[in-house]
Amino acid sequence: MLDLIDITKSFRTGPAETVVLNDLSLHVGEREFCSIMGGSGSGKSTLMNIIGLLDRPTRGQYRIAGEDVLAAPPDKQSSLRNRLIGFVFQSFFLLPRLNAWRNAALPLMYRGMPEAEAKRKACAMLERVGLADRMEHMPAMLSGGQKQRVAIARALVGQPKVLLADEPTGALDPKVAQEIMDLFLEVNRELGVLVLIITHDPHIAAQCPRQLRLGAGRIAQDLRVAA
Amino acid sequence: MIKQAILEAIGNLLASRQRSLLALIGIMVGAGAVIAMLTVGAIAREETARQFRAMGTDILLIRADSDQGLGNLPLAETEALPAQIRGLSLVAPFMLGGGQISAEGQSRSTSFLGVTESFAPVARVRLAAGRFISRHDRFEPFAVVGSALAEQLSTPFNRIRVGSNIRVGRYVFTVIGVLEPSLPSPMMPADVNDSLMVSIPNGRRIMSTPQLAWGVARAAPDADPDQVARAIGTALEPSMREGRVQVQSARALLAGLASQMRLFTLLLGAVGAIALVLGGVGVMNIMLVSVQERRREIGVRLAIGATRWNIQSLFLTEAAVLSLAGGAFGVLLGLAGAWGFAQMSGWAFVVSATAIPLGAGVSIATGLFFGFYPAVMASRLDPIVALRTE
Numbered sequence: 001m002l003d004l005i006d007i008t009k010s011f012r013t014g015p016a017e018t019v020v021l022n023d024l025s026l027h028v029g030e031r032e033f034c035s036i037m038g039g040s041g042s043g044k045s046t047l048m049n050i051i052g053l054l055d056r057p058t059r060g061q062y063r064i065a066g067e068d069v070l071a072a073p074p075d076k077q078s079s080l081r082n083r084l085i086g087f088v089f090q091s092f093f094l095l096p097r098l099n100a101w102r103n104a105a106l107p108l109m110y111r112g113m114p115e116a117e118a119k120r121k122a123c124a125m126l127e128r129v130g131l132a133d134r135m136e137h138m139p140a141m142l143s144g145g146q147k148q149r150v151a152i153a154r155a156l157v158g159q160p161k162v163l164l165a166d167e168p169t170g171a172l173d174p175k176v177a178q179e180i181m182d183l184f185l186e187v188n189r190e191l192g193v194l195v196l197i198i199t200h201d202p203h204i205a206a207q208c209p210r211q212l213r214l215g216a217g218r219i220a221q222d223l224r225v226a227a
Numbered sequence: 228m229i230k231q232a233i234l235e236a237i238g239n240l241l242a243s244r245q246r247s248l249l250a251l252i253g254i255m256v257g258a259g260a261v262i263a264m265l266t267v268g269a270i271a272r273e274e275t276a277r278q279f280r281a282m283g284t285d286i287l288l289i290r291a292d293s294d295q296g297l298g299n300l301p302l303a304e305t306e307a308l309p310a311q312i313r314g315l316s317l318v319a320p321f322m323l324g325g326g327q328i329s330a331e332g333q334s335r336s337t338s339f340l341g342v343t344e345s346f347a348p349v350a351r352v353r354l355a356a357g358r359f360i361s362r363h364d365r366f367e368p369f370a371v372v373g374s375a376l377a378e379q380l381s382t383p384f385n386r387i388r389v390g391s392n393i394r395v396g397r398y399v400f401t402v403i404g405v406l407e408p409s410l411p412s413p414m415m416p417a418d419v420n421d422s423l424m425v426s427i428p429n430g431r432r433i434m435s436t437p438q439l440a441w442g443v444a445r446a447a448p449d450a451d452p453d454q455v456a457r458a459i460g461t462a463l464e465p466s467m468r469e470g471r472v473q474v475q476s477a478r479a480l481l482a483g484l485a486s487q488m489r490l491f492t493l494l495l496g497a498v499g500a501i502a503l504v505l506g507g508v509g510v511m512n513i514m515l516v517s518v519q520e521r522r523r524e525i526g527v528r529l530a531i532g533a534t535r536w537n538i539q540s541l542f543l544t545e546a547a548v549l550s551l552a553g554g555a556f557g558v559l560l561g562l563a564g565a566w567g568f569a570q571m572s573g574w575a576f577v578v579s580a581t582a583i584p585l586g587a588g589v590s591i592a593t594g595l596f597f598g599f600y601p602a603v604m605a606s607r608l609d610p611i612v613a614l615r616t617e
Contacts, residue, residue, distance in 0.1 A: 054530060054610045075534045082532020089614070093527045097238050110532045115231065154531065 001161060001194050002028040002051065007060035009046050020046045021057065022217030028210075030161075033188045033195045035205040038214030044198050045166065047214065051196065052164050053081050065161060082107055086155025086193075090167035092147040094139040094154075100126060101135045104153040111158070125153040129183060145176035149183065156187060163187070165197045169204055181207060236545040239517070246513040247549060253506030254553025255560055258590040260502045262561025262582050264495030267568050268488065269579035275484055277575075281410040282351070284477045287456050288414050289320070289442035289463075291472055297440035298470030302427070304463065305442055306343070312458045314450025319349040320442040322427060323417055324434030330380045330393045337376055338417040339395075341430020341439070349443045350412070352419050357389040357404030364426045370400035374408040375420040393423065395433050400425065413484065414477055416441060444474075452476040503589065506553065507597035510546055514601035518542065518608075525605055526613030535606040542602035543595060550594020554587045561586060 009021040020043040028034055038044045049055035050062065053069060062070050064084055072080060086107075094103045105122035109115070123135055129149040139147055148168060155163055165184065169177035181204055188195045197208065205211050213221035240247040289305075291298030305320045322341030327334060340346070347359040359371055370393055372380070377387040387393075391402045400423075411418045431437040446455040456474040463472045518525070525538055562578065569576035 049611050052530065054614075075536070078529070078532050078534040078537075081530065087530045089527075093523060093614070095524055095527065097235070097242060106528070107531045109231070110528075110534075110537060158532075 001030045001032075001065055002026070003061070003063040004051070005061040007050060007057045007062065009043070009050065009055070009057045019217055024218050026212075026219055028194060028196070030194060031188065031192045032210055033185065033208050034197070034210040034212055035208035036196060036198045036212045036214060037200070037205050042214040043217050044214055048164055048166055048196070048198055051162070052085055052087060053077050082110055082158060084161045086158065086160040086163045088148070088151050088155050088163065088165040088168045090170040092139075092151045094147055094150055096139055099135070100131060100137050100139070100142070100150050103139065103150055104157050106154060107158040122153065122157055125157045126150065129153045144172050145179060148172065148180050152183060152187070156191065156193065161194060163193050163195045165195065167198055167200065169199065169201060177201070177204065232540065232544045233548060235541075236548045239545055240549060243513070243517065246516065250506065250509035250513045250549055251553045251556070253509035254503070254550045254590050254594060255506070255557040257499060257503030257506040257593065258554045258557025258586045259560035259564065260495065260499035261589055262558050262586040263564040264492060264499050265579045265582040265585065266562060266565035267495070268492045269577050269582070270565060270569050270574050271488060273577050274574040275413065278410050278413050279477060279481060282412045282414060282477065283445070284481070285446040285448065285452055286412070286414050286477045287444040287446060287452060287459065288475045289444060289459060289472060290475070291440045291467065291470055293470030297436070297438050298467065300439050300442055300463070300472070301466045302439055304466045308444070308459060308462060311462055312455060314447045314455045315459065316445050316447045317345055317349045318442060318444040319343055319346040320439050321346055322430040322434060322437065322439050323441055324430070324436060326395065326433065326435070328393055328395050328423060330387060330391060331382055331385045333380050333382065335376070335379055338422040339430060339434055340417065340419070340422045340424045341427045341434065342424050343427060346424070346443070349445055350415065350419060352409055353407040355405045355407045357402070359404055360424060360426050365428050367426070368398060368400045368429070369403045369426070371404040371406065371424040372402055373406050373418070373420040373422045376423060377405050395423070398433060414475070414480055415443070452478055503593050507593040510549060510594050511597040511601060514542055514546055514598050515604070517545070518601050518605040522608060522613045522616040525608050526610045526616070529608070529610035530614065539602045539606040542605050543598055546594045546598020546602070547591060550590045551587070553594070554590030557590055558583055558586050
């Protein structure tokens, strides 16, 4: 599903060139559930941005489901992001002036879907993540765990192929974090969406069937755990 | 989608009320100035047109000049002009002065007109009561009062009417006629409504500068007023011992007024433009701050599939909503201002048909023009940088 081949990303800061990712290659298959760990500065976030089509590598090739996504012009990349990828962030990033279902429906609105249909789908997805009774709530009235559920509903509402989660449990207490992790495992199992989770938490990483560790700009460790 | 976008824009604008209000006021004042300018222009044009309709475009004003100021018209020669010049139907030389008058303990300062009997038909004044000065009156102490002056001198107990006495310095005049109200003529050096009219010999007694310097005339309906004006000048020249004669036609005055009006419109237009630019800069300022504050939101929207155009239209919609609201209030403000002007000047209030669409259009255009740069800035944000913003 995800094919990264010889991905190099370097930043020019003054005279020196900092290489963040160095000829990194990675293949992630359909329906896989991976965690990505690594110390700060190991390039986790850069890798996530490249996979999420928010950033371009300096060199290398990247295909999603066989499609060369780096060749696409910027507005085509927006539509690729919209169709193929769902994002979940550490601090939720819900739009504060939209209620739960409007937040969840946003990706569909950007596809130009009529509001009634988008609302129906967003509500179905909110129900699926366990927020059937919170459709009209504003983000400020929701708890951290509930906000993250809205964010997950928003990420999944467009039926993406890939769910990218950047420290999704970092802002939550352990009990709620585990609930969110269970939700990720469940949607992976039931919807068949590929899940990539960046995390610092070994306890979260240990529950993933495939565990990647970044070091020196490459995949330093690729561990598969039998389910 | 559009309804949603507009509702969202309104929500965002309400979230930063104070800033929105400031930008709104800027646009409002700008649009208001434009509307007021157009409406006051229309009111003034309408009023001028009305005055000229009442006065007629065949009127001519004669003025004698000398090196010391006003000159003297030869009375006999001037009155003989209609017989000499083809196309000149009537002429009325008159004197103009001013001073204190009193009646029934009421004292006023007013204009004096020393006139002949042809003045009434030439200036198109009608009598409400009594008769006008006639050529037989000469040194008889008779006076005709304008309608406004009669009103001002009247008390609840004693109205000015035919037979009333009016004192001017050492002389006491008896009112023989009161005029009907008439529109003030833009051609005349004094408003007849607010004047005391006496015979020319009496005028020489009561005026400090007893010069017969003025005259009004009417061109015949089929004659060219400008040609008649030139003919009057040529005919009077030989009999003027010193000084010159100037003859002005209504048409020339109309042209002068039109150019004055253009200047006035241009001035108000400049004020409106400056206010609109200030309002526009206000819009730009609040949009830039808004973009800065909502960087993370922009990042999220980009990440979940918004295109650059989506982001651009998000902010452009806000600018458009803001300036449309400002424009709407501005139209009201401008109309209210013009209405106030009409009330104060006593002119008829008319709304120019172009004013409202133009004011609204101009304010939206300003909002979009000044909202464009912040919107483009927002759409060019790098989603990674935008998402990293705390």
